[in-house]
Amino acid sequence: MRLDVVTIFPDYLTPLDLSLIGKAREDGLLDVRIHDLRDFTHDRHRTVDDTPYGGGAGMVMKPQPWAEALDHVLALDNPSGAKPRLLVPGPGGRPFTQALARELALEPWLAFACGRYEGIDERVYDHAREDLGLEVSVVSLGDYVLNGGEVAVLAMVEAIGRLIPGVIGNAESLVEESHEDGLLEYPIYTKPSSWNGRDVPSVLLSGNHGAIAQWRHEQRLARTAARRPDLLHASHAGGADGGDLEIAAATPGDVPELAVLLLACAAREAGAAGTSGTPDAHASVDDVRASLDTSITWVARSGGRLVGAVRTPRSPSPDGEWAISRLCVAPDLEGRGLDRRLVEQAEAAAPDGTRSVTLHLGSGRPEALKAYRKAGYRPADGSSSLPGTVTLVKRRR
Structure with missing residues (x-):
């Protein structure tokens, strides 16, 4: 894995030469490169900040040095034109969790932008996304404010780096650690x-x-x-849904968790059906994000955890059909009625004029087929349009 860190305090990152992360660098498992933002300034004072438009206390990091620094990172030893995922530590970002550390450990290349003062000019984020084509994630180490992003980068690199195969001598020691399964x-x-x-x-x-x-x-x-x-959450406490189940339309912020849930359900369905052709078996985060533009995904959360999802169209088909698909419940919560709650939400979202509701279920779940038959669904004629599933139909009065 390659890691690039842009900062105005390169010496702050020297602890990355120590302990297991330092050894991983020596062994070639981690390629960590530190870049001084001031090297991309063009005045004798090497200025990286200026006063904020609109007034207010503090200073804001200027966009031009950041643009040149990111251009440099992308061009350095990169003949293939690959691009990193850009992480910006900040108190207004997505919480950094063990699950996110595992997600990031699968990336071949990460870049970190260490902000200071009041933060980085917002146009830098737009430039990185729109002009450079980078995936940009603002990540928060916790609900507090630091002087800069360097402390957060040290923590994140350690959490991510130790998950790279070979960095920890005994990989089994990673299995029962805190937060690996939410406990x-x-x-x-x-x-x-x-x-x-x-x-x-x-x-x-x-x-x-x-x-x-x-x-x-x-x-x-x-x-x-x-x-x-x-x-x-409910899987630990043993309740049906923890008593605090909330179902709402998915937002872009739900995409990473939703993608993981869909992959887990796809793997479960494939194992039950003895196939590998389930709809979400190869779905990427980008695929899930794109689906939010063409359909509505309803997600269920319990205790803050995303535990289920179901997808509906934005409008019925010309013949009045309302298609419910991608019904997914966390494997450890199956059999507790959560799937019925999701289907009820999907049915309730159908507009007036809907003549029938179709429900696509994994073909490896005969017990679910019996349950939905009692709820008024009947097998549809012909084969399902989605591989690895069966289609049920319910007529609306």
Whole structure:
């Protein structure tokens, strides 16, 4: 993976030479390049900021040095014309989570723009997207304000870099860490078994691996509930939908989570049906984003987590057909009635004049077919227009 960082304080990034990230750089697993923004200024003071239009306190980083710096990053050792994903640390961005770290670890090239002062001129973001064709993501390390983006970059590079194969010696140590499945890690102990009047829990000394696994899961739930109750969702608590289910039309901000959910559902359907031709098996983030322009995707959230989705058209077909497709529920929440809630939302969105509702379901779910037959749906004549699915029809009165 290649990482380019543009900053006015290159020395701030020297910790990236240390520990496992530094070793990964030495081994060629990470190619980290630091660029001084002031090298792209043209006055003797090497000025990178100026006063804000409209008044106000503080200074704003000028667009021209940033434009030249980004041009330089794209041109440097890049004969193929590849482009990085540009990340801009900022308190107004998408929260940086373990899930996002895993998403970014799959990218071959990331670039970071470290803002300072009051931030970067907004036109730099437009230039990067529209003129350079970069995917730009503003990412927040937390709900607080830092003096600049360098601290956030250090944290993000460490979180992302350690997920690159080969960076961590024992890959199994990544499996049960905090946030990997939405829960915090369980308490850990080492020798001696009794220290300073405090004993290691007896279950850990029992040799009963089933009991140990159960204890650890219970400890993870208890620790998460005590320290980060906002992380708990229905699959952990055991409720049908956590009592706080919200269904709304998807926005561009939902796209990354929605893409992951659709891929998870596609993999589940493919395994159940014994095929690889499900509609979303190869859907990219760009495909999901483009679908928001041509259809409406309804997403369900519980405890902040995106747990389900269903797609409807923006208008019925000329013959009054209302097509419901891409019905998807998080695999760990199946069988709790969430799919029916989503279908009810999709049915309610059908405008007056709709004569029939068609529902496309994965062909590997015979139990779902029985349930929807009770709800008034019947198998359609002929084969489904979507591979890996069956089509059901419900006439509207």
